[in-house]
Amino acid sequence: MLEAYSRAWTEIDYDAIRHNVKEVKKLVKNTKIMGIVKANAYGLGDVACAKALQKCGVDYFGVSSIDEALNLRNAGIQDNILILGYTPSMHFHYLHEQNIVQSLVSIEYARELNAYAKENDVKIRCHCKVDTGMCRTGIVYQEQDKHIEDIYEEYRLENLCVEGIFSHFPVSDCLDEDCTEFTKKQIQLFDEVIDLLKSQGIDPGIRHLQNSYGILNYPELEYEYCRPGLLYMGVTSDDHIKIKTNPDFIPIMSMYANVSLVKWIYPGQSVSYGRHFIAEKPTKVATMSIGYADGLPRLLSNQGFEVLVHGQRCKLIGNLCMDQCMIDVTEVEDVKEGDVVCIVGHQGNEVVTVDQISRMAKTINNETLTSISSRVPRLKVRS
Structure with a gap:
């Protein structure tokens, strides 16, 4: 398990660029x-x-x-x-x-x-x-x-x-x-x-x-x-678009945030602005320290977008806020303050791609990546 670095951050594997350039060169030759x-x-x-x-x-x-x-x-x-x-x-x-x-x-x-x-x-x-x-x-x-x-x-x-x-x-x-x-x-x-x-x-x-x-x-x-x-x-503008070739790219960016609070809510209680999520059963809710001011699109709200906690998929619930958002962690054991949430990347055997964010936000990966706020640190990691 990764240790938390900041409230929200990205990790970028610049070494993986070498692999991706080789894949491009295979296509364009000289x-x-x-x-x-x-x-x-x-x-x-x-x-x-x-x-x-x-x-x-x-x-x-x-x-x-x-x-x-x-x-x-x-x-x-x-x-x-x-x-x-x-x-x-x-x-x-x-x-x-x-x-x-x-x-x-x-x-x-x-x-x-x-x-x-x-x-x-x-x-x-x-x-x-x-x-x-x-x-x-x-x-x-x-x-x-x-x-x-x-x-x-x-x-x-x-x-x-x-x-x-x-x-x-x-x-x-x-x-x-x-x-x-x-x-x-x-x-x-x-x-x-x-x-x-x-x-x-x-x-x-x-x-x-x-x-x-x-x-x-x-x-x-x-x-x-x-x-x-x-x-x-290591990405295209839209991973669902059919292409003529079959390169083996490695995405160089992953994104994470902290869990800042975990609590139970009960039937009839609502989550976030607008009360668009109302619990139908006892639900364990984790607040994570990232929002639309960090570049996570507000359009992800109430669309079933999933992040990874302890390697398990957890749905975003309620409206995404400027600096925070909430996820349903009812089925995940031992979630606590300071745990790392994977928003883009691998955790355990699961993966979330930037393309999944873009698709739900009805945009392309170009916009999703360029929208990541300057207040989100870019950390250099090695392959």
Whole structure:
């Protein structure tokens, strides 16, 4: 039995990242990995994950913003860092000062960045973002609207060093016929852009297209890099979605909380706000020290979600509160204050997955992980 560390905490096995990276490499063969560590590596620690990925030979990292890039630089990460999102003009100076690569979200943005670079007599490293169907950022290149001249212009801007090109899949996780055809069309459009660049004597640079589900369902694509995020953490966005491959991932995160009180309630007594649980028989109730302010979704309330106490499954009862919630431990012997409750992970012969939380909360694992509060300590453990 684990000893309690705090009121609530996570344990992260960064060593398991090596195993998960090997599983990714089995799929993509010679394609290199750009480790996506945005949003504090989906809540699991950007610096720790980046350093674990470096040990696996990963030499490129993807983040969403300049502050995330600077956090890696300040931690001593000197490998290539690509900002996948928007950097405001007031922060352009960091790009050349810290040798950070900026994605070009539009031709207007590229012109603005080039004007800054020219005025300051610097070169700024960039990747060209092509919108092949996500309709989020990038120069549009879709079947009905092809802005190839804007892409040419980006590569020819004198003070930008455009050394890569990428696009993004919105439905690579779906194997339905319509979604598959949409994704295949994106691949065709992306390759078409690359061929057109080459026909103009322009080197497109490094190419990257596969996100996590692009890796799982289209591993045969042979670009220079792919962009796994959750995969190296041992989970997918939704474990119930059918995929074409069968990797053997190890989830790197588990989550725990303390039992703070155990007491009996009797028929007619209710639990928590709203009185949504009313006991029909004598019930032993344990309060555990975690709530929605810690990142446990309030939508789990009264849905039959189960946690593990002494290796036995126990249901959450009543509404989940900001800092606490209650579970039915009637069938578990010797439960006492200070006992460890497993919310995600293994205890005894049982397991609870983050996907079970996400499914009941009607969301995906990406949101569940990134919602874990900063007040929940992330503890490093070894395999």
